[in-house]
Amino acid sequence: MEVIKVAIISFFKKLIVKNKFLFLAMLITSFFASLDGIISPYIIGKITNTLSQKHFSDIPGILLLYLLMMLFLNVSFYLWQFCWGKITKSSNELLRSTAFNNFIASPNEKRITNTLNFINVNVKQIENQCIDSTIMLVYCIEQTIVSLIYILSINGIAAMVFLVCGLIPAVIPRLTRNWVQTGTKKWNGSYENYNLKTSDAVHGFDTIRHTNGDKKFKQFVQKALMIEEKKYFLMNFRRNTSNFLAQVSYSLSMVISLAVGTFFVINGQILVGGLISLFLASDRLTSPIISIVNIANQLTSVSPLLKNEALQKPIKKNFNNLKFTRLSNQKKIIFDHCDLGYSNKAILKDINLAISKGEKVLITGRSGVGKSTLFKTLLNEIPLLGGKILVDNSLIQSDFYTNFGIVGQDTYIFAESLRFNLTLGKDISTKQLIDILNTVRLSYLANEKSLDTLIGEKGLSLSGGEKRKIEIARALLEKKSILLVDEGLSGLDEENNEQIFELLQDLPQTIIEIEHAISPEEKKKFDQVVNLTA
């Protein structure tokens, strides 16, 4: 329970700090809106008494008062909804931007699905189960207080009887809570299982098609679906049963309180109008109390969403493997007795390497020897286990990542224009872009019209070679002085392979390149070939 409270409170704290006045306005407008609970009972009671006393001339005044009160209520509701909308907007912005910023601060493959799921699904759930519920909770509490004060002002003892009777239905959800929650948990489990099975089958459609597996997969998915729907039905059945029991106790309590009220009228302790007011107002007391209990229950289910990994600040791993220093003899990067590997276990030991400015270095070695591990160490993604990597001061850029341009097999193309895919939103002149497109042998795209053409998911799809040239262009536009090429030539046809090979060789930048399939002639063109062995 404590953990639940902490997650919700810390979320609201953040939201309130950002929107103090909005929350204050919401509190005030919902208070005025909560007068709804007593206005009609008050007016109906007053009219009943006026009619029974035959003071007919007072009726127009009462009706006018009723009209004004109702208009006041309408305006209060309108303003309350306005504040509610603004709070929802702010909450969604906070949740979505926090999740996205956290991801960008520490991106990795594993967190992609969770982040997207959080942004697309969980934020809506938090809106319904947390924001809407809490705003309703505040409203119900205000309505309870207003109605309680009103019925106490009519007759203290009768008010207490009505209150006690009104509380009985509120107890039922507490008694059935565990039973209902177990139903929800069971459904959640089966829903996840069904989702996983469906997602697997949908993503693996090619394998299923090629292995004639459609019948079997239909059965797997159908079975998971039937279990999920059965649990879903049972969850709703438990919820409905709990509601039914609450409704029955509510009906009983209404009858009891009316009977007690009638007794007070017979005894002359209250007027008929007072009884009607009391009866109507007590309903406006009981309903919000039941809602308060239900909402409090519901809020407990929202805390796992607020503790989602997407909202947690990522722990920044700062390895600082690179030592920036003044290097003599034209050397720009030196690997000095380096041990590289994972979890303190070196897979490459005692690596020594000295690379000069502008050198083209080929890294080779059998699959799994540790070529990518070397890049990961340079990029500070994993710690250097031993030795030193010295980098010349002249290469320092604003942070470690900006020291290296990376050209890999999986160039990501954004569903935007070619211009955006090159600039990535930065301010770079058209002339520079045209020059760079010519440099990377994409001359046929080096014009304004092509620059503004949509590419990626929304437009033109590019070939593997074109994508790789765009990645090289990005690195060149960023003025990276060292390029790390991770199998930049693989998967390309002969023509593109040759073109990109030549392009990289002709660049003035220092290039460290990992390649598998490289011809002996191409090999000779490198300044250094480093054959890694474990």
Ligand SMILES: Nc1ncnc2c1ncn2[C@@H]1O[C@H](COP(=O)(O)OP(=O)(O)OP(=O)(O)O)[C@@H](O)[C@H]1O
């Ligand atoms: N995150 C990790 N944790 C532990 N071990 C890892 C991790 N990533 C890779 N390895 C292991 O380190 C070894 C070297 O992997 P690496 O990817 O550097 O090889 P590679 O030479 O680039 O291989 P390939 O040519 O097939 O891409 C492999 O045995 C791999 O299983």
